Each structure stands twice: as C-alpha cells, then as structure tokens.
Amino acid sequence: MSQLPITNKPISFTNNLTRLQLISLDACTRCMECLQWCPVLDVTGDETLTTPEKIRVYGELVRAQEGLRAKIFGRPEVAPAILEKLTQALYTCTTCGRCGEVCPVGINTQRLWPALRAKMVELGVGPFGAQRDMARIVAEKHNPYDKPHAERFAWIPPQVTVADRAAIGYFTGCSGAYTAQPMVAGALRVMSALGIEFTLFGDEWCCGFPLFIVGELALMQELIRHNVDGFAARGIKHLAVSCPCCMFMLQNHWAYFYGAPLPFDIIHITQLVKPYVQAGKLVLTKPLAATIAYHDPCYLSRGTRVIEEPRAVLAQIQGARLVELPHSRELSRCCGAGGGIRRALPEVSIEMARNLMREAESVGAEILAIDCPACYERLHLAQQGWDGKVQVMDLMQLVTGLL
Ligand code: SF4
C-alpha cells in the first residue's frame, strides 16, 4: 500500500463513535461465539477477518493514536500492513449484524461497522475494490447502478393511480426501481387494491444507504435534503418503503443528515398493509397450494425489527403451507448482497446466496418468499448455473398474483 495520509494529517479515530461504541471496543471478551454465525466466514473460512479481530485491531489503533503515550510522545506511524488488513477485514462483511445479535455482551455490530468504515474512507484506504466508483456514479446518476435517472419509474403498472399529493408517499429506492421491479410494482398494486391513496416523488434520488454503508458520507446531506424536501412538498404524513436498507436509512439516519426532524414518519409497506389484513380487507381470491418459506432480510429483522408483519401478509394465502427456515427472524442468514460485498467480492456473495437457498431446500420450501430488492437481485443471480429447485419470489409480487 502506498504512503498513507495518517502521519501528515492526523484524524480522530473516535469522533464518530457513540459512548457505547467506544465501550464496545474494550468489551469484546473474545468468546468467539459470533464466529459460529458469520455467513461470510462460512464461505471464506478466513479467521483473520472476524468480528473480534476487527474490534481488537481497531481498539489497538485507537489506544496507539489517542492514548496517553501518544499525547506525551506524539502519534506513532501506523504500519501500512496493519491498516491494509483492517480495511480488508472491515469490508469483507455484509454488515448483516448477525454477529452482534448473538454477542453475549451486546455489541451492535450493524451500527459499528459503518462508523469504522467511514474512518477508513477518511484515511484514504476505503472503500474497497469496485465500491470506489460508487460515489461518482451516485453523484452523476442518483443511483448506484449507473442506470439512467429518466428510467427510475419505467416500471409503474398501468392499473395504478398515483396522486399528485397524498398523506402517504412511497419511496421506491434504487434497488427496487432498477433490479427488483416486481417488488415495487407489487407494492403499488397492493396499495391500489386496498384503496390506499399514495403519491410518488418523480425526481426521487438514492436514499444514501449504499454510500453510508461503505463509509462514503460526502454526498449524504445533498441526497437526503433533496428527497425529504421533494416528499414534503407533496404534503405527505407517512413515507412508506419496501426496501429494508432504505427503511433502515430513512428511519435511523435521514433526520441526522437532514439536520432536523423529518416532516413525516417512516413506515414499512408491510406495516402499512397489516391493519388492512387484520380487518380482512386484503382478499386473495386465488389459492396457492405450495410450501412457502419466508426469508427475513438483515435490515428488516435485525435492522428495523419488522418481523411479524410480512408473515401476517403471507398467512392470507389460501392453501399455502408456511414453513420457517432453520435460521429466521433476528437470526436469519444473510443472502450475501449487503454491505457493498456484492460489488467488492461477487463470488463470496453468490455462494452466500446459495447457502440461503440450501436452507430453503432443507425445509422442503418450493417458494422462498423474500422482502428485499437486494436479496431479489442476488438470489436470482445465484440461481443461474445452480441446480436447486426453489423459486424465489418477492412477497408483494406473490400476493399481487393472487388478487
Ligand atoms: S456483520 Fe455479518 S458478515 Fe459482518 S462479521 Fe458480522 S456476521 Fe459476519
């Protein structure tokens, strides 16, 4: 690795960490429980890149750079090899948060990793591999897929009516708009079928999550102000969203980057639909005699704790047998799409997706119902050249076909 800027321009290694995150750098007991649960480690087998290693090395970096000795004698140079290994470890991860879920001392890794990655970006060593093009692409195209902005809403189904102004706004998200169109088209069709009036923001931009998760924060304020102001101008009170990563970003980070409380609240599409389900208003006229397993996306179950609502929607399907995956709810297995890993380490992410489909096969599922556009893209890609039989379908796509 070339000369690092760390000795020329000292940075703070701790100023973006909460007190709890600072404590967590000292709290890891190296019990190694999390190693049993890491879906990346299942594929790579590389124990030098694990959660306790990342925490240990970062903690040592903080102590060396900001401890008493550094204050008396000055900061030592960081060995490039250490920084290189730390960068590799931090980015060989989908930020799925499963390690944090099982951690006996409660280290919330899903929140910790983006903060540490942001420091790698400040140091000039992150993001990783093909992730490095993403900020430029988002700045130019307003989506991370390098797709034309003009095609963002090319998928809107002809049978739905989009209001100019409404109490409910729908945030499409880049992944839904460009890589999982049956998911977002299904969401609009279900809202229409339930008589829910909604509006869209025709100049919607990326929610910021793909950049946030790799630690690139420079564009965040611009993206978020544009989106918040655009939806607020349509008079919305609630912003519904399908994508779990968007949901996590909107709910947890938009207000911070916006610089003020949001003028609307954030709701997942299944949370919006659930009261209609409970009132018996989601009428699925066609039965479906199939065994269906539901996969909890990392940023929906662990990220925002939306767990029962998608199951309540699935339970409306007449004739279906619903089964649980061996790992579900808060302990679900990551599909391999998250954390920017599908750009940086595509082979690893595809193998992770196949591991998830193997779980579905192990419980006899004919359909793997998913609720995330990133899972949708990854699992469909992983099916190419694979001889498994499980059909992958988005939840709203599935329901729409039975209306
Ligand atoms: S967040 Fe997920 S992928 Fe990353 S280290 Fe933890 S369990 Fe592994």
Ligand code: SF4
């Ligand atoms: S489970 Fe928690 S305490 Fe144990 S090694 Fe992993 S991060 Fe450290």
